[in-house]
Amino acid sequence: MYLSQLFIPLIKNLPTEAKIKSHQLMIRTGMIKQSSSGIYSWLPLGFKVMKKIEQIVREEQNHIGAQEMLMPTIQSSEIWKESGRYDDYGDEMLRIKDRQGREMLYGPTNEELITDVFRSSVKSYKSLPQILYHIQWKFRDEIRPRFGVMRCKEFYMKDAYSFDISDEDAKKSYNKMFYSYLKTFSRIGLKAIPMSAATGPIGGDLSHEFIILADTGESKIFADKKIFDIDINKYKFDDASLTRMRNDFTNIYAATDEKYNKDEFNNKVSKDNQVITKGIEVGHIFYFGDKYSKPMNCFIDDKNGKKITVKMGSYGIGVSRLVAAVIEANYNNDVMKWPKTISPFDVVIIPSFTKNNTENLRKAEKVYLELKKQNIDVLLDDVDENMSNKFKKHDLIGVPFQIIIGSKSEGDNLEFKELNSTSEILSLSNIKSKLRI
Numbered sequence: 001m002y003l004s005q006l007f008i009p010l011i012k013n014l015p016t017e018a019k020i021k022s023h024q025l026m027i028r029t030g031m032i033k034q035s036s037s038g039i040y041s042w043l044p045l046g047f048k049v050m051k052k053i054e055q056i057v058r059e060e061q062n063h064i065g066a067q068e069m070l071m072p073t074i075q076s077s078e079i080w081k082e083s084g085r086y087d088d089y090g091d092e093m094l095r096i097k098d099r100q101g102r103e104m105l106y107g108p109t110n111e112e113l114i115t116d117v118f119r120s121s122v123k124s125y126k127s128l129p130q131i132l133y134h135i136q137w138k139f140r141d142e143i144r145p146r147f148g149v150m151r152c153k154e155f156y157m158k159d160a161y162s163f164d165i166s167d168e169d170a171k172k173s174y175n176k177m178f179y180s181y182l183k184t185f186s187r188i189g190l191k192a193i194p195m196s197a198a199t200g201p202i203g204g205d206l207s208h209e210f211i212i213l214a215d216t217g218e219s220k221i222f223a224d225k226k227i228f229d230i231d232i233n234k235y236k237f238d239d240a241s242l243t244r245m246r247n248d249f250t251n252i253y254a255a256t257d258e259k260y261n262k263d264e265f266n267n268k269v270s271k272d273n274q275v276i277t278k279g280i281e282v283g284h285i286f287y288f289g290d291k292y293s294k295p296m297n298c299f300i301d302d303k304n305g306k307k308i309t310v311k312m313g314s315y316g317i318g319v320s321r322l323v324a325a326v327i328e329a330n331y332n333n334d335v336m337k338w339p340k341t342i343s344p345f346d347v348v349i350i351p352s353f354t355k356n357n358t359e360n361l362r363k364a365e366k367v368y369l370e371l372k373k374q375n376i377d378v379l380l381d382d383v384d385e386n387m388s389n390k391f392k393k394h395d396l397i398g399v400p401f402q403i404i405i406g407s408k409s410e411g412d413n414l415e416f417k418e419l420n421s422t423s424e425i426l427s428l429s430n431i432k433s434k435l436r437i
């Protein structure tokens with residue numbers, strides 16, 4: 001893509017409500033545009049990043065055997081009346097009427113809808129376990145939407161739902177999801193810590209939030225620093241190993257302020273190991289047994305022909321919130337560096353040229369075509385502007401690798417720079433292999 005053709009409205013004057021750095025950067029680089037309070041359009045640059053995150057989430061869900069589907073955004077109030085949540089959910093639920101006067105709502109979450117799908121399709125224990133998920137827009141009429149897409153009204157969520165015949169089996173599904181989340185966040189370049197959490201309107205008595213550390217986070221957290229050292233890659237994907245993994249994490253103290261207990265924290269964690277900071281909740285998992293299956297009559301036959309209620313859990317990842325969370329974790333001193341796995345482009349070529357001397361631009365175009373042939377996603381900065389402005393702009397756009405075509409690049413040897421490091425001179429083939437890893 002040529003930068004001159006990319007729809008990327010760079011904004012100089014920030015709106016005053018953009019208080020945290022992710023919101024500021026997303027507005028400045030034209031990743032999003034507010035449409036009304038808490039509701040945003042995703043412009044090409046932001047959309048590209050979000051789609052890459054979505055794809056990693058999808059791959060890691062598929063990897064544990066979860067199956068993707070798609071449920072609608074608009075739901076009938078009937079199923080919410082069955083579960084008893086229609087009244088409980090309160091003002092966060094956007095309630096609407098269709099032309100026949102039927103009560104509908106824009107889904108804030110999908111426990112009821114998936115239970116309805118499941119109860120009409122599955123009758124026997126033989127079909128279990130199942131994990132289904134979708135990646136879909138949600139709407140919550142947040143009382144105080146703030147920080148851009150971090151806490152907004154319309155947001156993009158991956159929500160998964162597990163169905164098992166017993167508590168014991170359901171815990172296995174929970175552990176699989178726990179594992180999948182840690183893998184997902186690590187591929188996005190984030191260190192997310194699972195913390196014991198309150199269950200709120202989703203319900204149940206077992207729940208973990210996945211939190212990344214950030215000064216601007218809304219959750220206060222209390223943790224033993226040992227939890228940051230656990231390496232998720234050392235666990236195998238079998239039930240015994242996953243149980244060990246969850247025990248390893250949950251045996252170390254880590255809790256949000258809702259679950260924090262001062263005495264317990266001080267007794268369990270030595271002063272030197274105590275981490276008290278703030279964090280952003282990027283995912284949340286729940287086990288709630290038959291909270292929905294019971295009132296909604298979601299029964300199956302067990303192996304003795306007896307009707308039992310299905311045991312369910314639900315598992316959310318804030319896909320759109322993650323875009324902002326990644327920025328909070330990676331944007332420092334006016335430089336944003338996207339993790340390679342989700343960067344909007346693999347590399348940007350920055351030629352130094354003027355209207356009267358376009359030699360470097362021509363050379364850049366040749367390099368561009370070479371890299372495109374290798375399926376490398378390249379941005380070429382063909383905008384006629386001085387180099388210092390260009391560098392400032394690319395510090396914000398955040399493509400982690402740059403090929404600078406100026407005085408240091410000669411023939412096949414090109415100046416290659418990773419953001420936040422010094423540049424080096426490399427042949428094009430070396431650059432290609434660096435970009436491919």
Ligand code: 5CA
Nearest residue numbers: 109151152155159282283284314315316318321
């Ligand atoms: N049904 C369950 C799990 S599928 C559920 O809805 N959980 S949740 O309420 O915790 O939301 C899941 C994730 O969505 C959160 O961890 C958070 O990352 C994201 N999220 C929740 N509310 C918002 C919001 N207002 N703006 C942006 N992201 C949000």
